[in-house]
Amino acid sequence: MNQSSAVQVRGLSKAYGQLRAVCDLDLDVGYGEIFAILGPNGAGKSTTIEILEGNRKRDSGHVRVLGEDPGTAGRSWRAKIGIVLQEVSDAGMLTVSETVRMFAKCYGRARVPDEALELVGLASVAGSKVRTLSGGQRRRLDVALGIVGMPDLLFLDEPTTGFDPDARRRFWDLIRLLAADGTTILLTTHYLDEAAALANRVAVLADGKVVAVDSPAKLTGYVNSAATVRWIEGDQLHEEETDHPTELIRQRSQAGAELAQLTVSRPTLEDAYLHLIGLA
């Protein structure tokens, strides 16, 4: 087996009764990568990441995470991974600092709790009860708990769902900081911009299968690269695909006419994504 991969998956399948959530899935995540699993709801993202975390049993397939099978790996393996779950909503009666301290005690080697809070930007609320935190702050606390044991591999399951744009950008900075520290990061998301902004590579999932794996920039090239020119003429929207948009516009406005609401657009990651998951 190739030990240069932090995560290696071959032929992974998982069904819930009649529903095939994950179907013959292959995946490789290198050490030090930020790897995003992107897909619509129900594509099998969470099932996949939960199997990799050791929180769910698989039906079949070969899975190695940090060289071990998550289905049978023990405590020392758990000390090397960090997990940020999609939803934890405990009553929050401990303070932020007490919570992080409690989790730090689980590990032989851990970040100093206050510095973990500093990293996620919660130092100023360290003394507050967890239940008084905002949704975004709670999410950052989840991350602090995920990284307090200094994991080699961090799992993030839809980490920024429900964040406002500013909080998301600050969260991305934190992920980049962790990656720069050498942590391998595997995240699921259904936000395209998140995958594009963060990930070195993106796996697009649809119906439990990987339909493409590549860098965000290269994924964009998966669709026709022609430009689309749109304008309004006589109350009608005109739309034309062309490899020479400048030429097209020159012809159309030969008489000096102004083209109302003129736009020229190139395919985006979103177009590639919609194309890949079969919606375009």
Next chain:
Amino acid sequence: MDIDQAARAAPPRHAVTGSGSSLPTPLRIGLSRVVPELKMFYRRPEQLVLTFSMPAVIGILLGSIFSTKLPHSDTSTGAVIAASILAYGILSTSFINLGISIAADRDTGALRRLRGTPTTASSYFIGKIFLVAVASLAEAIVLLTVGVLVFKLHLPTNAFGWFTLIWVFLLGIISCSLLGIFVSNLASNAVSAAVVTNGPAVALQFVSGTYVPLMALPTWMLTLGSVFPVKWMAQGFRSVLLPADMAAFEPAGSWEHWSTFFVLTAWSIGGLIACLAVFRWSDKK
């Protein structure tokens, strides 16, 4: 690009705490959870009130209603209830407390989050065991104080009396805690856990002689109550907190210490087996 960047940047991981790279033992992790567990418990006032004062309030109310002396004795029915209510107190701090708190930990994802760390199930339960031990001891002190001050109960005066009080207390906590853990698996969230713990608990009070003296119960209730631990705990507590001649008012005419011991031990062993068979970290398969 990422890997090069990581190699180049790699800020020092100097912010390290802990003894070294070796993992703490499950026991040490468990002990480190004791104080947080206690904090989570006493920072919920509604839970505190419900768990602690309910048995005391009910004991005072029932004890004051039944204030007449029993025939040919110097002891009131109220004193019998005040001694028995200690069993309700322990049921409250072990069975109900654990049933609800573990179901809540599972429902909110707190257990699953622990599962992702080197914490083992045994570490988790060590924290809970100490929580139950401290809460039950505090509850026993409250109820014994009420019993002694208001209902003239006598604390044991010899070593045998204390020995009996202590083993009934310990076996009672163990059997009821294990039943609480078992029941938490049947509930899908804290609210349903409150129902599946408090419902049987109230019913058990009536058939176990904690709300109503055993001699007032119809035979079928007595038989039903004898199957469960509460009746035996209450009987064990009466045996040391009431005058010796009160044994005449027990259904068997004696305190039946051996039966108490065997029933509580059987529930502890059965409860342990059941818990090991059904405990789960989350609802996910």
